Amino acid sequence: MIDAMGSKYLQIQNVAQTFKTAKGDFPALREINLNVAKGEFVSLIGHSGCGKSTLLNLIAGLTMPTQGTLICANREIAGPGPERAVVFQNHSLLPWLTCFENVYLGVERVFGHSSVVDRRVKESKTELIDRTNAALEMVGLSHAAQKRPGEISGGMKQRVGIARALAMQPQVLLMDEPFGALDALTRAKLQDELLAIVANTKSTVVMVTHDVDEAVLLSDKIVMMTNGPAATIGEVLGIRLPRPRSRISLADNTDYLGYRKAVIDFLYTRQAHVEKT
Secondary structure (H helix, E strand, O other): OOOOOOOOOEEEEEEEEEEEEOOEEEEEEEEEEEEEOOOOEEEEEOOOOOOHHHHHHHHHOOOOOOEEEEEEOOEEOOOOOOOEEEEOOOOOOOOOOOHHHHHHHHHHHHHOOOEOOOOEOOOOHHHHHHHHHHHHHHOOOHHHOOOOHHHOOHHHHHHHHHHHHHHOOOOEEEEEOOOOOOOHHHHHHHHHHHHHHHHHHOOEEEEEEOOHHHHHHHOOEEEEEOOOOOEOEEEEEEOOOOOOOOHHHHOOOHHHHHHHHHHHHHHHHHHHHHHHO
């Protein structure tokens, strides 16, 4: 048995995904093999339609693979679970609830009930409230706890979504282009906040992104996907930049620039060449 605390905390073994469509079978993914270590930050990057979100949904247990197996902490992924929390590009907040209530709803579902599976003991209402407040404080939104989504900015809404995910203390945080709809300055601010949060929580993160700079800044490993259909992993690039990281100090760092060039070369030179041939 592989130690869940080791380098194979999340395992994706020979996974393929085919969808039934009106025009017949559509092979989205093929032969996906990937190991993610505990506490590792992994970015999935590639052109639109390469199956990044499909792979993330498989890890989340929102869909089941046509072929292969996904394992998290030595347990096969057979559906959604509180040990895997998802932050979507759309914050998915309930507009009639306050920021506090949106986070509390998830906390209550996870910690308001006992569980034999993961030996979780039901928490009191006071403990649930404290857990919710702590999550909002972690993302700097204590002052907006009683505001509704319509009363706050897009960046703040996304922070509420992150707080909701973190409040459930997931073993794996899954993020599907969480900053994709934000302006450049807000995006940069939330990237920096995410760096601090991950350093504090030691979370294992798998994030879908189209942004090369975001991937290099945040990641320990960048998984570069080939173009679809039947997309697969084309290359895995380890990012060996010291932490904590600062976007300012990395701006002219030769290693950073080298990693950035390697990703751009894969996406815009090698994959473009494959398309032409």
